[in-house]
Amino acid sequence: MDKILIIGCAGQIGSELVPALRKIYGNDNVIGSDIKTSPMTEELAKGGPFEPLDVLNAARLGEIVTKYRVTQIYHLVAVLSALSEKDPRRAWQINMDSLFNVLELAREKKLSKIFWPSSIGAFGPTTPRIATPQMTVMEPNTVYGISKLAGERWVEYYWNKYSVDTRGIRYPGLISYKTEPGGGTTDYAVDIFFEAIKSGHYKCFLKEDTHLPMMFMDDAITGTIQLMETGNEKLSIRSAYNLNSLSFSPSELYEKIKKRIPHFRIEYKPDFRQGIADSWPASIDDSIARKEWGWKPAYDLDKMVDIMLSEIKKKLA
Numbered sequence: 080m081d082k083i084l085i086i087g088c089a090g091q092i093g094s095e096l097v098p099a100l101r102k103i104y105g106n107d108n109v110i111g112s113d114i115k116t117s118p119m120t121e122e123l124a125k126g127g128p129f130e131p132l133d134v135l136n137a138a139r140l141g142e143i144v145t146k147y148r149v150t151q152i153y154h155l156v157a158v159l160s161a162l163s164e165k166d167p168r169r170a171w172q173i174n175m176d177s178l179f180n181v182l183e184l185a186r187e188k189k190l191s192k193i194f195w196p197s198s199i200g201a202f203g204p205t206t207p208r209i210a211t212p213q214m215t216v217m218e219p220n221t222v223y224g225i226s227k228l229a230g231e232r233w234v235e236y237y238w239n240k241y242s243v244d245t246r247g248i249r250y251p252g253l254i255s256y257k258t259e260p261g262g263g264t265t266d267y268a269v270d271i272f273f274e275a276i277k278s279g280h281y282k283c284f285l286k287e288d289t290h291l292p293m294m295f296m297d298d299a300i301t302g303t304i305q306l307m308e309t310g311n312e313k314l315s316i317r318s319a320y321n322l323n324s325l326s327f328s329p330s331e332l333y334e335k336i337k338k339r340i341p342h343f344r345i346e347y348k349p350d351f352r353q354g355i356a357d358s359w360p361a362s363i364d365d366s367i368a369r370k371e372w373g374w375k376p377a378y379d380l381d382k383m384v385d386i387m388l389s390e391i392k393k394k395l396a
């Protein structure tokens with residue numbers, strides 16, 4: 080039976096991935112870990128094992144892997160795009176050293192699979208912006224993007240050189256209500272829902288017509304598990320797959336919310352995050368993921384907006 084370690088389990092993806100994996104693999108077989116305890120880690124610890132872990136501490140990571148006889152790791156720790164620009168050296172250290180710790184351990188202990196998330200941030204201003212292909216020009220000009228592109232090259236290297244079974248996804252902006260994201264450029268598309276309900280007013284840090292690729296979290300979780308469960312022989316990409324779902328601008332999202340909350344108002348005050356967004360694609364060509372492992376998103380914009388508003392209303396009530 081597989082034993083799965085999720086590193087960074089209390090974050091936006093981990094907080095939803097852990098319960099989904101526990102449903103499939105059993106509570107005791109999915110171990111959550113995070114750098115500090117929080118209400119989210121306490122909630123996850125009620126459902127199964129939890130270990131405090133600073134992933135920069137390779138020895139402690141090794142102890143946990145040995146203790147639980149871990150066979151798979153989902154390494155979800157990252158400093159996101161906007162935060163990375165504020166402290167580039169720290170972001171590089173956390174994003175890259177943590178990845179090396181996981182890859183080296185996977186090589187030494189012959190772990191069966193590693194999942195590592197890349198991002199649309201790995202693309203750059205010279206990349207074709209519409210229906211961005213899987214293989215194309217990649218010249219990211221953000222610290223986060225440089226670390227994601229370097230990470231993609233490294234995970235593929237470990238597959239080619241050491242046969243470490245690495246898998247990854249270039250996530251678009253992820254939209255969820257359970258945990259709010261922190262430090263990203265696509266975060267506006269989550270914050271806007273909370274502010275629409277709380278204050279009826281949102282100050283958006285991107286321009287109204289900035290189209291970016293986005294995805295509802297349920298689709299991201301389904302796609303991630305689907306990729307990890309696909310047979311080795313079907314996968315041609317060992318760095319990270321392009322996945323597409325939604326593409327919208329702040330004004331398009333605003334109109335959808337306003338239809339449901341008529342008094343909702345928005346103002347646009349672009350800041351440094353506009354430059355990051357302008358360097359990213361507006362939509363993604365994910366035909367390889369669709370062909371190789373059957374990726375297909377289930378949520379359109381209206382369905383996502385309905386769920387976000389009703390769940391956040393319940394949460395804030």
Ligand code: AKB
Pocket residue numbers: 159160161197198199200223250251252253262263264265266
């Ligand atoms: C960010 O905005 O930094 C992330 C991402 C697109 O990877 N959400």
